[in-house]
Amino acid sequence: MxxxxxxxxxxxxxxxxxxxxxxxxxxxxxxxxxxxxxxxxxxxxxxxxxxxxxxxxxxxxxxxxxxxxxxxxxxxxxxxxxxxxxxxxxxxxxxxxxxxxxxxxxxxxxxxxxxxxxxxxxxxxxxxxxxxxxxxxxxxxxxxxxxxxxxxxxxxEEHLMQAATVLGASSTAFFLRFLRALTQGGVQMGFHPHEAQEISAQVAIGAAALIEDGTHAEVEVDNVTTPQGCTIEGLNAMEHNGLSSAVIKGVMAAYQRINNIN
Ligand SMILES: NC(=O)c1ccc[n+]([C@@H]2O[C@H](COP(=O)([O-])OP(=O)(O)OC[C@H]3O[C@@H](n4cnc5c(N)ncnc54)[C@H](OP(=O)(O)O)[C@@H]3O)[C@@H](O)[C@H]2O)c1
Structure with missing residues (x-):
């Protein structure tokens, strides 16, 4: 063939x-x-x-x-x-x-x-x-x-192609922007930029591997969040600043845009 x-x-x-x-x-x-x-x-x-x-x-x-x-x-x-x-x-x-x-x-x-x-x-x-x-x-x-x-x-189905473009292709940029923000936090705590990026990237790969078998992401979030610990403190600070809401709004803005590109 x-x-x-x-x-x-x-x-x-x-x-x-x-x-x-x-x-x-x-x-x-x-x-x-x-x-x-x-x-x-x-x-x-x-x-x-x-x-x-x-x-x-x-x-x-x-x-x-x-x-x-x-x-x-x-x-x-x-x-x-x-x-x-x-x-x-x-x-x-x-x-x-x-x-x-x-x-x-x-x-x-x-x-x-x-x-x-x-x-x-x-x-x-x-x-x-x-x-x-x-x-x-x-x-x-x-x-x-x-x-x-x-x-x-x-x-x-073909009608999902636009949504797939946002979630499956634009998301590469969304993740990398989040990764850059993590890196900046890492640098502020004392890592060199290349070290901070290497750490953030490996953590992203590890996080994806943890849910590869279909485990719900929040199960793995719970596994990292010790009561009264530093992770839940950080997560809640991010949510108070609108993390989930900002991401959903970003996804929907991209989706509206792709549906209106001539
Ligand atoms: N890149 C991605 O990851 C990605 C992901 C999803 C979908 N796509 C889609 O995939 C398509 C290709 O993207 P790409 O990034 O690979 O584009 P690209 O890098 O511009 O490659 C297109 C190739 O086609 C050649 N070409 C131009 N006119 C031609 C003709 N008449 N006959 C034969 N070849 C011709 C170009 O040559 P010249 O450079 O000499 O013009 C170039 O080598 C696009 O429609 C894009 O939307 C890309």
Missing amino acids: KVTVIGSGNLGKSIIAGLASSALFDPKNILVADKSNENLEFIKNSSGVSVTPDNNNAVKDAKWIILCIQPRVLKLVLDEIKDQLNPDQVLISTVTGVSIDEINKIVPENKVIRAMPNTAAIKQQSMSFITSLDNEHEDVAFVEKMFGTIGKTMII
Whole structure:
């Protein structure tokens, strides 16, 4: 089975590396097309896959075509390849904010599956969302396996894609801002900034590991909060200053914004 990736920028590189190191595809069956010769050269040398500057050539024999291009060039690329496509080919779009319906208006014969990873794909730690018009179809299960090579996956209904973008992608920035604030507190208590950041990051990884099995977060909060101790003193001071409320308001502000971006 062959797969073609169109676009080998930030996200395309991560997906190609994930697929090339997985058992799903032989690297010789992965073909990458891009307008950027620099990106193609990098991909060829780092992943051992085939590359081409020609989108039309690239899609000819592939069962799966992954689109990793910016929204502004999506129509251009679809118009370019649409006459080469046959109905058995599946398009997987990672393009943010473009619906299955909009893509199918240009390529009505092909199944379209949307996938939305986050920037941690580069560390194989993405939270990726997959959606299609028929989430029970075996093709969706296979696409989930593909994106499983760059982290965790979740199949969702398409109407949740905007919410998924906020909770699954914008949240990277939300967490890192919280981590920076922790770091600043650490520096004020006497750690060097790099030490404070290292400590905060490892604590974040540890906290996530504690709830990975589905344990409720508050169970682990209770495990750290000794009655009358320093942790509950700190937590309550943060809540009096609106921590939970500020985070929920931030999430909802981002959600309102994403629903109003043209
Ligand atoms: N980065 C992420 O973690 C992430 C997460 C979720 C969703 N997404 C979505 O994924 C898509 C790609 O994002 P990205 O960050 O990887 O973008 P990117 O770094 O800009 O990569 C896009 C690549 O496509 C190439 N390209 C431009 N026009 C082309 C054409 N006509 N045919 C073939 N290739 C073409 C670009 O070449 P040039 O540089 O020469 O233009 C570039 O190498 C976007 O729609 C984004 O919304 C990204």
